[in-house]
Amino acid sequence: MQTRVNDKLTLSAEPYFWYGYGTGGTQQATLAENTSSGSNLHNGVGDINGNGQYTDTVGVYRGSVTKTNRPGITLKANYEIDNHKILTGYWIEQAEHRQTQPATTVDNAGNIGDLWLRNNLVTYNDGSIYQGRDWLTKSTGQSVFLLDTIAVDNRLQIIPGIRYTSIQRDFTNYASSGTNSGADYNVNRTYSKALPSLGATYKLTNDWQAYGNITQNMRAPSNFVLSGWANNVKYVNGAPSTYTLVPNNSIKEETSTNYEIGTRYFGETLSASVALFQVDFKDRIASGYNPESNTVTDYNVGGSQVKGVEASIGTKLSKGWSAFGSATYTNSTLLDDFKTTLKSGGAQTTLATNGKLFPDTPELMLGASVQYTTGPYLAGLSAKYVGKRYTTLMNDEWLDAFTTFDFNAGYKFQSTEYLKNPTIRLNVANLFDERYLVANSGSGSSIAATTNTTVNGGGTPSYYVGAPRFVSVTFGTEF
Numbered sequence: 001m002q003t004r005v006n007d008k009l010t011l012s013a014e015p016y017f018w019y020g021y022g023t024g025g026t027q028q029a030t031l032a033e034n035t036s037s038g039s040n041l042h043n044g045v046g047d048i049n050g051n052g053q054y055t056d057t058v059g060v061y062r063g064s065v066t067k068t069n070r071p072g073i074t075l076k077a078n079y080e081i082d083n084h085k086i087l088t089g090y091w092i093e094q095a096e097h098r099q100t101q102p103a104t105t106v107d108n109a110g111n112i113g114d115l116w117l118r119n120n121l122v123t124y125n126d127g128s129i130y131q132g133r134d135w136l137t138k139s140t141g142q143s144v145f146l147l148d149t150i151a152v153d154n155r156l157q158i159i160p161g162i163r164y165t166s167i168q169r170d171f172t173n174y175a176s177s178g179t180n181s182g183a184d185y186n187v188n189r190t191y192s193k194a195l196p197s198l199g200a201t202y203k204l205t206n207d208w209q210a211y212g213n214i215t216q217n218m219r220a221p222s223n224f225v226l227s228g229w230a231n232n233v234k235y236v237n238g239a240p241s242t243y244t245l246v247p248n249n250s251i252k253e254e255t256s257t258n259y260e261i262g263t264r265y266f267g268e269t270l271s272a273s274v275a276l277f278q279v280d281f282k283d284r285i286a287s288g289y290n291p292e293s294n295t296v297t298d299y300n301v302g303g304s305q306v307k308g309v310e311a312s313i314g315t316k317l318s319k320g321w322s323a324f325g326s327a328t329y330t331n332s333t334l335l336d337d338f339k340t341t342l343k344s345g346g347a348q349t350t351l352a353t354n355g356k357l358f359p360d361t362p363e364l365m366l367g368a369s370v371q372y373t374t375g376p377y378l379a380g381l382s383a384k385y386v387g388k389r390y391t392t393l394m395n396d397e398w399l400d401a402f403t404t405f406d407f408n409a410g411y412k413f414q415s416t417e418y419l420k421n422p423t424i425r426l427n428v429a430n431l432f433d434e435r436y437l438v439a440n441s442g443s444g445s446s447i448a449a450t451t452n453t454t455v456n457g458g459g460t461p462s463y464y465v466g467a468p469r470f471v472s473v474t475f476g477t478e479f
Contacts, residue, residue: 010078018070023063023117031103031122031130032057041175041182042124043238048105060122061112062103062132070095072141085149093141097223101132101178126238133181134174137223141167147197159199165218166192171226175240183230183240191220191253204263212261219254219285221298228297251298254285272313279306286359286393287446301393302336304358320374326367332358338393340449340458349455353393360445362387362401378423379409381431391439391461394450399463402436404429420478429470436466 002012033054034044048058072093079086103122104113113120122130147161168190175183199213225248233243262275281304287297308330315323338353357363369382385403410425439445439461448461 008080012076012078013073014076015073016071018068020066020068023065023115025064025101027061027063029060029062029103029132030057031060031062034125036125038237039235041177041233041235041238041240042126042128044125045130045177046123046125048122059106060103061106061115061117062101063117064133065100065102065117067098068095083151085151087145087147087149089145091141091143091145093139095137095139095141097135097137097139099133099135099137101134101176103130103132124238131174131176131178133178133227134176135223135227136172136174137226138170139167139223140170141165155203157201159197159201159213161197161199163195163197164192165195166190167220169220169223169226171223173227173230175230178228180228180230180246182233182235183243185230185245187226187229187247189226191218193218193253193255207267208263208265210261210263213258215258217256217258219256221251221253221285222287224287224297225251248297250300251285252283252300254281254283254300256281256284269316269318270313271316272311274309274311276309277307281305284358301334301338301353301358304332304334306330306332306358306361317373320372321370322373323370324368328365330361330363330365332361334358334393338449340455351394351449351455356393356395357390359390359392359395359447360439362389364401376412376414377410378412380407382406389439391463392448392450394452397448397451397461399437399439402434402466404434404436404466405431407431418479422475422477425474425476427472427474429472430467431469433469434466437463438466439463 001014002010004010031045031048033046033048033056034040035054036043044054047054048060049056070093072091072095074089074091076087076089079088102117104117104120105122106112124130143163143165145161145163147159150158150160152158168188170186170188172186173181173184175181193216195216195218197213197215199211199215201209201211203209229245229247230240231244231246234241257280258277259279260275260277262273264273265271283300284302284304285298286301308328310326310328312324312326314325315321334353334356336354338351340349340351364385364387366385367383369380371378371380373379383403383405385401387401388398390398407428408425410423413419413422413424415421439447446462448459449455450458451460452458453460
């Protein structure tokens, strides 16, 4: 929604709602049955395989189920006066994040009770549903921002700005069979910071400009750091009776200062850009596997600096053909030695990570694509190269480089009274079915401190199998 109040002021409101439901994580697991004892949560896990005994360890399908509702709105006001274009606004989002970990049966033929983990679920002896985790997180994100684009002359623009952002997490752990999660508790944490920025652009010619900017950013720890606080839980009649809360207050918000200078060219047949960048991190957050609790959590690895260069070049459509290419070189270096805190029981160990490369950050990435359009027909082929990535802070294990190709072809129908540019497409991701591994689950990289298992927090990093060839057909249109 947008309203032009007068020739200087425009108001807008952009509401949105995002919903998600899905499963993930390591889904092949085993559960140990328990006799009906009041000294276990909900009297212990029931007779999963139905043989009348409570002494079996049974293979199950167990996934991390996540259901998310994210309503939000952005309110903006644009005001023009003299040589100033002022943008101010307010953003708020109130997300509800429900995370559980039920399990279902798997028969001898490998048939799964319910892939979506909604029915045929494993239960405790008192009839309640088994959960390997049971969390409710209500996150309220807010931001107030002010940006001014100042036209010094017809070539130079200066853009100062400031943003105050905050994230409040209201986290509830319901008693489950997860490590240190066998009792109910609630905790609130708020992360906030004022984040200034300054940018400038200068037109060297009508087609060629130079630019530079400095911005500050903040990243809050995930809700994982609020889990696993219930220690030494004792049960009476299957319910938590006494326990000790051990808060994890050591994880701070990550802050960074970004510097970038570059140049862009927009010609009649060619466009190109080159940029140098540097990012200085403080209290940088990494997601690591905790071998003691069998979970992934956030921790601060200290200072880190990222420096690099990125370049791109593209052609405009000529005789039906167009092409694009990009390259990025990144050097991401840890600036502090890391004191391991992944295990609560062992003595603290300092790892010599100063000067090591930050995990899951390839030094080289390349991309290229070519498109062809003639009449209503269109087709495209793209390639992506991802270089070697270390997967531990000590750089003692890594993933090899890989290249994937994607292909698409489509047909654009004539517009109608109600549909504009309706198009049907055939899409093939990972065209040649490249086999590769990744450390990123989609919500963050999972890394380890070191592969040295004698070190507190050391262990084997966990990886995800890259997506195989995937074929889909899509239909899209404008209205």
